[in-house]
Amino acid sequence: MTDFVAILYIIAFALFIYGLMGxxxxxxxxxxxxxxxxxxxxxxxxxxxxxxxxxxxxxxLGVAIGVLVGVPSARKxxxxxxxxxxxxxNGVGGGAVALIAWVEFNSTDGYAHEPVYIAIASLFAAIIxxxxxxxxxxAFGKLQELISGRPITMGKLxxxxxALLLLVALACAVIIVAGGDNGILMVGLLVAAGILGLTVxxxxxxxxxxxxxxxxxxxxxxSAAAMGLALDNTAxxxxxxxxxxxxxxxxxxxxxxxxxxxxxxxxxxxxGGPAVAAGGPKEARPVRATSAADTxxxxxxxxxxxxxxxxxxxxxxxxHTVREMAKLLEKKGITVAYxxxxxAGRMPGHMNVLLAEADVPYEQLKEMDEINSEFAxxxxxxxxxxxxxxxxxAQTDPSSPIYGMPILKVNESRSVIVLKRGMASGFAGIDNDxxxxxxxxxxxxxxxxxxxxxxxxLKAL
Amino acid sequence: xxxxxxxxxxxxLAGFVGFAVISKVPNTLHTPLMSGTNAIxxxxxxxxxxxxxLGVDGVFNKILLVIAIAFGTINVVGGFLxxxxxxxxxxxxxxxxxxxxxx
Numbered sequence: 103m104t105d106f107v108a109i110l111y112i113i114a115f116a117l118f119i120y121g122l123m124g125x126x127x128x129x130x131x132x133x134x135x136x137x138x139x140x141x142x143x144x145x146x147x148x149x150x151x152x153x154x155x156x157x158x159x160x161x162x163l164g165v166a167i168g169v170l171v172g173v174p175s176a177r178k179x180x181x182x183x184x185x186x187x188x189x190x191x192n193g194v195g196g197g198a199v200a201l202i203a204w205v206e207f208n209s210t211d212g213y214a215h216e217p218v219y220i221a222i223a224s225l226f227a228a229i230i231x232x233x234x235x236x237x238x239x240x241a242f243g244k245l246q247e248l249i250s251g252r253p254i255t256m257g258k259l260x261x262x263x264x265a266l267l268l269l270v271a272l273a274c275a276v277i278i279v280a281g282g283d284n285g286i287l288m289v290g291l292l293v294a295a296g297i298l299g300l301t302v303x304x305x306x307x308x309x310x311x312x313x314x315x316x317x318x319x320x321x322x323x324x325s326a327a328a329m330g331l332a333l334d335n336t337a338x339x340x341x342x343x344x345x346x347x348x349x350x351x352x353x354x355x356x357x358x359x360x361x362x363x364x365x366x367x368x369x370x371x372x373x374g375g376p377a378v379a380a381g382g383p384k385e386a387r388p389v390r391a392t393s394a395a396d397t398x399x400x401x402x403x404x405x406x407x408x409x410x411x412x413x414x415x416x417x418x419x420x421x422h423t424v425r426e427m428a429k430l431l432e433k434k435g436i437t438v439a440y441x442x443x444x445x446a447g448r449m450p451g452h453m454n455v456l457l458a459e460a461d462v463p464y465e466q467l468k469e470m471d472e473i474n475s476e477f478a479x480x481x482x483x484x485x486x487x488x489x490x491x492x493x494x495x496a497q498t499d500p501s502s503p504i505y506g507m508p509i510l511k512v513n514e515s516r517s518v519i520v521l522k523r524g525m526a527s528g529f530a531g532i533d534n535d536x537x538x539x540x541x542x543x544x545x546x547x548x549x550x551x552x553x554x555x556x557x558x559x560l561k562a563l
Numbered sequence: 564x565x566x567x568x569x570x571x572x573x574x575x576l577a578g579f580v581g582f583a584v585i586s587k588v589p590n591t592l593h594t595p596l597m598s599g600t601n602a603i604x605x606x607x608x609x610x611x612x613x614x615x616x617l618g619v620d621g622v623f624n625k626i627l628l629v630i631a632i633a634f635g636t637i638n639v640v641g642g643f644l645x646x647x648x649x650x651x652x653x654x655x656x657x658x659x660x661x662x663x664x665x666x
Contacts, residue, residue, distance in 0.1 A: 118603055119580055119584060121599070122584045122585075122596075122599065122600065123584055125592065125595060125596045125599045125646075126584065126585060126586075126587070126588045126592060126596060127592075128589065128591065128592060131592060131595060131650045132647065132650045132651065135595070135599050135602075135643060135646045135650060136643075138599060138602065138643070139602070139643040142602070142603070142605065142606065142639055142643070145606060145609060146608065146609065146612070146639075149609045149612050149613060149616075150612065150616070152613065152616065152617070154616075154617055154618075155612075155616035155617065156616060156618060157615050157616055157618070157625070158616075160615060160625055160628070160629050160632075161612060161615060161616060161632060163629055164611065164615075164628070164629040164630070164631070164632025164633045164636065165632060165633075165636050167629070167636070168608075168632065168633040168634070168635065168636020168637045168639075168640060169636055169640055171633070171637050171641075172636060172637035172638075172639075172640040172641035172644070173640055173641070173644065175637075175641060176640070176641040176642075176644035176645045176648070177644065177648075179645065181648075181652070184594070184598075184645065184648075184649060185594070187641070187645055188594075188597060188598045188601055188642075188645065190641075191598075191601055191602070191605075191637065191638050191641045191642045191645065192601050192638070194634035194635075194637045194638050195601070195604050195605055195607055195634065195635065195638035197631075197634050198607045198608065198610070198611060198630075198631040198632075198634035198635040198638065199607050201611075201627045201628070201630055201631035201634070202607065202610045202611055202614055202628070202631050204627055205614055205619060205624045205627050205628055205631075208621065208624050209614075209619050209620060209621070217567070219567050312593075312594075315597070316593075316597050319597055319600060319601050322601075322607075323600065323604045325607075326604045326606055326607045326610075327574060327577070329607060329610050330570070330574075330610070331567070331570050331571075331574070333610055333613060333614070334566050334570065335609060335610065335613060336570070336573055337606060337609055338606055338607065338609060338610055339570055339573050339574050339577060340573060340577040341577075341603050341604065341606035342604055342606060342607075343574050343577035343578050343581060344577050344580055344581040344584070344600075344603065345600045345601075345603050345604040346578070346581065347577070347578045347579070347580070347581025347582045347585075348581040348582070348584055348585040348596075348600055349581075349597070349600050351581075351582060351585045352585055352588070352593065352596060352597055352600070355585075355588065355593065356593055359590060359593075442590075444590045449593070449594040450590050450591070450593035450594055451590060451591040451592060451593050451594040451595065452594065454591045455594070455649055455652040456652075458652045469590065
């Protein structure tokens with residue numbers, strides 16, 4: 103590496119760090135993202151300036167394929183599908199690491215003439231990269247609902263199988279470091295780690311998926327750093343390690359917001375008990391159904407309405423209609439606020455993004471701690487497609503799988519109206535006592551059309 | 564000092580930088596931040612560029628590396644674009660203290 107390349111790398115690091123600092127503040131986030139992107143551009147350019155570079159056609163081919171796939175998918179993806187897109191982008195990063203390690207193995211005859219540390223770093227990168235690739239793909243499949251969002255477990259076999267797969271991968275790595283150069287060893291390592299990625303993420307319930315994606319993100323960062331050690335490339339070391347460290351902190355912050363511990367999430371299954379998770383054919387409890395007209399009247403005579411948005415609103419793309427409804431209510435002198443649970447939707451901040459898109463004033467978006475003290479003075483809580491984050495069982499029922507998760511105390515308001523497509527359970531796969539509360543009435547139907555009807559009724563009043 | 568020790572020093576320091584940068588983040592920004600860091604680990608693209616650019620034998624290895632470079636590029640380009648799209652949702656509401664004044 104020439105000094106010139108090294109200096110360009112250093113400039114890139116400074117931009118990464120400065121950009122990331124920007125991303126932690128709402129005012130500076132957009133700029134921060136672009137600063138980091140410029141850093142990446144400089145790092146790529148510097149690498150291409152490394153003396154002795156060749157194979158230009160193949161490099162251009164690879165980059166062209168990447169751009170042709172990456173740009174349209176990033177541009178076209180719907181805001182609701184953003185989380186799984188992040189999972190997918192994370193996965194391909196891990197996949198790239200695993201592939202590079204594989205080539206390293208092939209082209210050095212199993213690290214025959216390399217120092218031991220290079221072999222160890224490269225194999226570490228291969229294992230983590232492969233786990234991250236397959237794990238992220240499962241996360242994508244679950245969020246995209248290609249795979250059931252519910253925990254898929256092997257029951258008691260789960261932990262032994264995972265341990266066995268990890269052992270197989272590690273055993274392959276040890277044999278390679280000890281001098282094994284059979285290509286099957288490397289393939290075995292990649293396959294065992296890949297299956298481990300699948301079996302670790304499959305049992306995790308959809309509600310925990312954001313935390314898992316963040317964890318896999320940190321993993322990919324670590325694997326990039328390890329690859330940097332193997333290739334003696336400071337850019338990979340620095341950028342990978344920064345992501346590894348900041349990613350693990352972020353994972354921790356997210357897990358805290360859901361009151362879940364990372365080991366508990368990785369250990370598998372939301373609550374694990376399939377008897378509870380399935381919701382079971384419990385005794386059919388009565389629910390009270392209502393109509394759009396009644397809902398409109400109820401809200402029109404309220405003095406304070408709190409909207410509790412959830413994934414249902416995101417799926418139905420109802421945010422603009424919700425905003426229209428809120429405007430009508432405000433015209434009647436009714437106070438409207440939005441209660442944002444930290445993990446409502448599929449990702450922290452999901453609801454903020456959607457409501458901001460619909461021009462909801464920032465000061466009406468209330469975070470959980472702030473709004474929870476206000477529910478007692480709320481006349482109508484309008485729950486739009488949110489479920490688990492309002493389940494009072496999280497506070498009252500120690501046997502519930504989500505016990506201890508902080509919730510929006512919707513049940514403290516004077517009346518609750520829940521907009522929902524049907525009586526299906528939420529992403530955590532458990533029943534919600536809120537729906538059977540005598541104060542609660544249900545307005546069944548697609549969130550957007552239901553809110554649309556409410557708007558019409560409000561206009562007619 | 565061997566390159567390993569130098570690189571390990573860089574590794575440890577970079578780790579602390581990573582910890583220090585993410586001290587307090589509002590919930591709202593968790594997702595964009597995750598997406599942004601996600602884009603940054605697309606730096607693995609460089610690994611593919613170096614290994615392929617500095618020469619590698621065998622068609623199979625070359626195919627693997629082209630895929631790796633494509634993956635890395637998707638990670639970088641897609642990551643930054645998606646982050647920008649998420650963040651652009653928050654735009655426009657920042658210069659609205661005027662609205663608050665109306666109250």
